[in-house]
Amino acid sequence: MAFGALSTALLFFGTASLASAALTKHVTCPDGKNTASNAACCVLFPILEDIQENLFDGGECGEEVHESLRLTFHDAIGFSPTKGGGGADGSIITFDKIETAFHANGGIDEIVEKQKSFVEKYNISAGDFIQFAGAVGVSNCPGAPQLDFLLGRPPAKAASPDFLVPEPFDSVTTILARFRDAGFSPEEVVALLASHSVAASDHVDSSIPGTPFDSTPGIFDTQVFIEVQLRGTLFPGNGSNPGEVESPLLGELRLQSDHDLARDSRTACTWQSFANNQSKMQREFKAAMLKLSLVGQKKAHMIDCSEVIPKPQSLKTRAHLPAGKKMTDIEQACAKAPFPSLTAESGPATAVPPVPPS
Structure with a gap:
């Protein structure tokens, strides 16, 4: 490159950099600290x-x-x-x-x-x-x-x-149709349900307020996508209520809608794709x-x-089966790929305590 052309290029680069800096310049807020x-x-x-x-x-x-x-x-x-x-x-x-x-x-x-x-x-x-x-x-x-x-x-x-x-006792067809009407795809519906990783129920079964949907309440992780795929064996409270189905863990509540979406051919593979992929779950939930x-x-x-918006703490746990569970307890639903191979926590069978009221 000729010297003149190089000088022009450098001048352009310097001007662009200054313009970029000007665009990203922060203002000091009235509080003086932000x-x-x-x-x-x-x-x-x-x-x-x-x-x-x-x-x-x-x-x-x-x-x-x-x-x-x-x-x-x-x-x-x-x-x-x-x-x-x-x-x-x-x-x-x-x-x-x-x-x-x-x-x-x-x-x-x-x-x-x-x-x-x-x-x-x-x-x-x-x-x-x-x-x-x-x-x-x-x-x-x-x-x-x-x-x-x-x-x-x-x-x-x-x-x-x-x-x-949508309600937890609605059919998958009804739920997907409602979301489609509002502009959401089946994949986005499943991504939004990552919120259930930090959710609990007070009203599906009013006898047990604060019942978590997975075994790690307060942590935004992929466990909900693993545990909903486990075979249900019991109810955490007074028995089946509208919108509730059997859960695999003592003290955990499973929504019928989660159970059905995890097993429906239209959504099962998307559900499974989050089971051992924290970064994918974060990315698609954010979008x-x-x-x-x-x-x-x-x-x-x-x-x-x-x-x-503050930056959340990073995750320090890894995807796993709850203690006492085996891969044979997984109800495989995605026809395109096997469920990720996971190991179980050691110790006695997992039991989930209620989320304490604030």
Whole structure:
């Protein structure tokens, strides 16, 4: 290259680098201790500190986290091109007297009441707060991905119609049709169910509140995709309830919908693909959650404030069979590939304690 051409190239590179630096320059927020690439994101830092301390019990991955994560879904899935609903717009808080009365939203009134007080305290829309709290809450769970968060949802205009939230006793066909109506593929449905790795039930069987869906509550790992594939042998509480089927572990609750999706030809291979692949589960859950958080919204009108979401701790455990289980206890459902070969934990048969109330 001639010297003149090289000088021009270097000048262009230097100009491009300066332009790139200018684009990524952070502003100092009014609190004097935080910075953001967009000043509009500064309003989130005091909310972050408040909810970590006063909603999530000092940054725990506990009951309020799984209830907040549940709320992100129940608010956002309230959307249909034909039936109405604003999607991830906060209507479940704004019109709580209507939406918390829906059967599928049973028990969600408690987290709605807790979150409503924060919405009233800060200058933030209910839709933004629900998705922000969900992303922050997940960050408290070791092994979770750092979720994206976009700011700028306008206030909800109306309540969501009833019967848009899938229920655990719905058939796979019904569940997939509901998600398809809202714009989600079967693969994305399964990816969203990674949330069940940190979930617990208070209302499927009300005799045993805080019953986890897998043996590692509070840790975002692939165990739920392994354990749902195990043959069920018992119920954790007073017997079969609508939406519940037998679980393989003492103290663990299995949803009928999880059981069926893990064994249906339309979803079984996707389900199995997460069983021993933490990075794939993180990646696809993160993408599906971003899509969920934008249902009914205009992304071009929003501000990316993902940098405010804390980075979760890395996972320190490995995929395994629960103690007392063997590979022969796996009910193989994917016709395209064998289930990953796993070893069982040592010791007495695994029993899962309830998630303590916060």
